[in-house]
Amino acid sequence: EAQVTQNPRYLITVTGKKLTVTCSQNMNHEYMSWYRQDPGLGLRQIYYSMNVEVTDKGDVPEGYKVSRKEKRNFPLILESPSPNQTSLYFCASSPRVGMAGANVLTFGAGSRLTVL
């Protein structure tokens, strides 16, 4: 089944304890992106990647890091989490521009993170 898989789905952690949220897609998509969803603010882009080793900041990148060493994986790293990073996080991917469905984002099921 074509999908975007995120882990963990739920996590409660404490301020300052480094964590990584993994994202993997099995559709050979070139584009991957991370979003956070907060009440009343909709989905805001954190980082995105156009291809392996190519990443760029979205609208709210502060406090986050990403890497794209392989095409299928795009982990989100919180080096020193803070309470304002408590949110629902989504990973998404889409095919290379010019391919069928290139403009359609496929989302993972989400990772709910609570930072105490």
Next chain:
Amino acid sequence: GQQLNQSPQSMFIQEGEDVSMNCTSSSIFNTWLWYKQDPGEGPVLLIALYKAGELTSNGRLTAQFGITRKDSFLNISASIPSDVGIYFCAGRTTSGTYKYIFGTGTRLKVLA
């Protein structure tokens, strides 16, 4: 970051009624996407629109890409209880970056 204006924010409707929601932007988009999000799940694509004026249906859902390329609407006909959820629009900008802008969502509740 830029966001789309999506309305209404929420609505209660009776089962069997038709529903309409829309998104407007100050920017021109080359793609409009409509997603539905169920509680505890990620957004799932409903309809994708690629050309100004395009009208596309998916079952009881119909969406249109506005002529000005700055707006889109989604209609749901004869709503049923499982239509409950949050509906999001998303637009892809025409700039060189692969940028998607999301609406803040319309929360739909259907009364049986």
